[in-house]
Amino acid sequence: MTKPPLALYLAAPRGFCAGVDRAIKIVEMALRKWGAPVYVRHEIVHNKFVVDRLREQGAVFVEELEDCPDDRPVIFSAHGVPKAVPAQAQARNMIYVDATCPLVSKVHIEAERHHEAGLQIIMIGHSGHPETVGTMGQLPPGEVLLVETVEDVAKVEVRDPSKLAFVTQTTLSIDDTAGIVAALRAQFPQIIGPHKEDICYATTNRQEAVKAMAPKIDAMLVVGAPNSSNSRRLVEVASRAGCSYAQLVQRATEIDWRAIDGISSIGITAGASAPEELVDEVIATLRTRYDVTVTEVETATENVEFKVPRALREPA
Known part of the structure; x- marks a missing residue:
């Protein structure tokens, strides 16, 4: 027919992308260097096929650091982790490798810089997404406020409207983010944005x-x-x-x-x-x-x- x-x-x-490619290489190289098992906190990247293939090679995927033994290496996923996680690994004398995408790390550094300048930060992102959790976890509670939609902007309660900055999750829709940024600038005219677009x-x-x-x-x-x-x-x-x-x-x-x-x-x-x-x-x-x-x-x-x-x- x-x-x-x-x-x-x-x-x-x-x-x-380059960040995903690097994260996968990190797990593969860790397995070659230290042998199996190597622990990975959260999925290294969000793809079942990739995760299953690394699991076959000896990677063990866990949700939290508590699920890892002290004597085996642990890798933090490409999405980034709150500051408390590497601090906890250090306290336990663990070998750990951070596979956070450098473009996500850039947002972390940005947030810290704004915090040091006395600014409160608004993050445009998805609640519960590992990258959002990791970025918000770079600073003390209350220093990073999350907005997901234009409607959220009207409801956000800030400490001082004249001392604000914003950052974004790197994987968002450019068009959606533009609308939220416009709403933030309209409501908080003095808000400071990134020098370069956060979306990767x-x-x-x-x-x-x-x-x-x-x-x-x-x-x-x-x-x-x-x-x-x-x-x-x-x-x-x-x-x-x-x-x-x-x-x-x-x-x-x-x-x-x-x-x-x-x-x-x-x-x-x-x-x-x-x-x-x-x-x-x-x-x-x-x-x-x-x-x-x-x-x-x-x-x-x-x-x-x-x-x-x-x-x-x-x-x-």
Whole structure:
């Protein structure tokens, strides 16, 4: 039977960012240096496929430091941790490696600098997300206030409206954040913002590629995990940019075939913690049903690389 034609538009850039790549390398190098088991506090990145593969190599994923023995190395995830966590590890004389993305660390440093200048900080982020918890945990309670929406801005209670700064979670939607920033500036005209945008280059680039693809396609598949903030934002960005159907899939097995029945064009992208092999799997699965023609939509070139900590570059 003849397969129906399908024009497939592939976002570039997509998938792993430099911070995710570095975090995964840190776990792999720690396993080579110290042997298994190596403990990891929280998922190293938000992707089940990546986590399961590292687990097979000997990584043990735990929720809290209390779940780790004193005599084995522990790695802190790419999302960052509150200051109390490394302090606790030091008190227990543990070997620990911090895999926090350097762009998240930049936000931590920013928050501390504002605090030292006597400013209270408003963080734009998602409640309960590990990155938000980590950033807010850099400073004493009450020094960082969280807002998630424009509506939250009207309700936030600050100590002194003339002594405020704001920071943002790095994986948010650029458009959503712009609205919240505008509301903050309207309500608190003296508020100080970041010197450079907190939303990371990879989040921005992936969202821009989706916006460029959306008018060309009938449907969009975003390869990523449901607990991945940047992946979920890509689905939202696609919908807002005019794509009539957008779905988040962890693996090809999750594609909703009924929802894309009768389409002639589809876009594929991947969140910053989704490996390329999962994108390849989705494309291969589409080829079993369609006569696929692939066009890459490139909106930016990425050549960022972050070094792993010195402790892992030195011999055991």
